[in-house]
Amino acid sequence: MSSGDRPVLLPANQPRQFYRGGASIAALRGDASADFGPEDWVASTTTLYGRDDAGLTVLPDGTLLRDAVAADPTGWLGAAHVAEFGADTALLVKLLDAGQRLPVHCHPSNAFASAHLGCRHGKTESWIVVGTSGPEPTVYIGFRDDVTDERLESWVAAQDTDEMLAALNPVQVAAGDTVFVPAGLPHAIGEGVFIVELQQPTDFSVTLEWKGFLANADIGHLGLGYDTALECVDHSGWAKTLDSLIRRTGGDPAEVVNLFSEQADPFFRADRLQVSGSLVLEPSFAVLVVLDGEGTLGDVPLRKGSTVVVPHGAGEEVLNGELVAIRCRPPRVAG
Missing domain, CATH: 2.60.120.10 (Jelly Rolls)
Structure with a gap:
């Protein structure tokens, strides 16, 4: 079993997803493209939602990284980290290449995940834009204005895609930009945006816009029902405070x-x-x-x-x- 005493090169780890993409990952890695390989889960001890093993990183010696960390948590993570998180990396890194616009969705907080999903981690995330294609590479972050419970519920019930997307703040992005996405914030990544994503190590998503993306609504509400799932959504308007989530670092020459x-x-x-x-x-x-x-x-x-x-x-x-x-x-x- 791999021990926690030296760096390990990792192969690609691209569990099948519901949306298109992957060409930018293939170009970066120098590998053949996959029709539905838009995410590469790097050093993953996390599985896809509802799956037993899909998404887990296999080390070159055939050991699951999850098992190697469990066998030697201090070697892999350090004593201070283990004191706080145990044999839990507390991190998932992905390469994500949006070959089409992703649906409007959000992720639960630690408190919501603990109360409703039996997990200490929610899913706060951040995006590091490393490449773009197309004339207007755009991400959509937070509602422009406050949205009432009734309005959000009606959008989800009717699957009113146009209204949901129009309610979000569109932000054009370029390589070097970073976006912090706190739990609860509704968001979508536009076609042609290639990111390195850091996130808490779960696959919990409340998908507000499920029609045309997911097989059915049950997947979109994590089995909780939308009445409960929508309690995790941040309804507040972000138009005036959006800059607090975005950094533009592309021109910084520091080492x-x-x-x-x-x-x-x-x-x-x-x-x-x-x-x-x-x-x-x-x-x-x-x-x-x-x-x-x-x-x-x-x-x-x-x-x-x-x-x-x-x-x-x-x-x-x-x-x-x-x-x-x-x-x-x-x-x-x-x-």
Whole structure:
């Protein structure tokens, strides 16, 4: 079984999804495209909702990453993290390539997930835009204005797609932009947007716009019924405060660019590493996604498209070469 003492190169892990995409993932990795491979779940200890094993990362030696972490949580995650979360990475990283607009949906909070879904984690997430295509790559974030319970219920009951989408704030995005998406915030990702997504390690989605995307409404409300599921939706208007969720980092030339504000710290952290030469990385469980160039992490060779899981027990590692990578890490904990 793989131990938590050295970085591990990971193969692609693309569980089948309900929407189109995957060409940008294939181009990044240098692999053949898949008709329904729009998500690559990197270093995943999380399964698709309602599934026993789909979505789990298999390490090169055949061990599930979930099992390897359970066998050596301190080696993989570090003592401080284990004291807070146990043998739980508290993180899921995805490459997500929207080959079509995703439906309007949101995710439950920790409190809602604990009360209704038997899980300590909800699903707050953040998007790091790493590529776009098309003339107006757009994401849709939060309602423009306050929405009443009755209005939201009527949209969902009638599956009024036009009204739901029109009620959201459209934001054009470019590579280097990041968007923080707190639990409850209604959102959709537009066609042609390619992101590295960090999120809490669940697959809980309340799909407001299910018609044309999901087989039936039951999947959209997580088996809770929409009367209960809609209680997790943030009804407030975000038009005046939208900038608090968005950062534009594409032009920052620093060697290490912190991609998120402090509001993300309780959930996850991410940096863009722009290395020319060498960079020392402190001990941490981390997921590395190489966007460009080539080099090494310790003795692990890296190239454009490489994805690597780094155990805390690997200690201080040196990143060498000429490359750009995203380093994703779990929530900040004391110690």
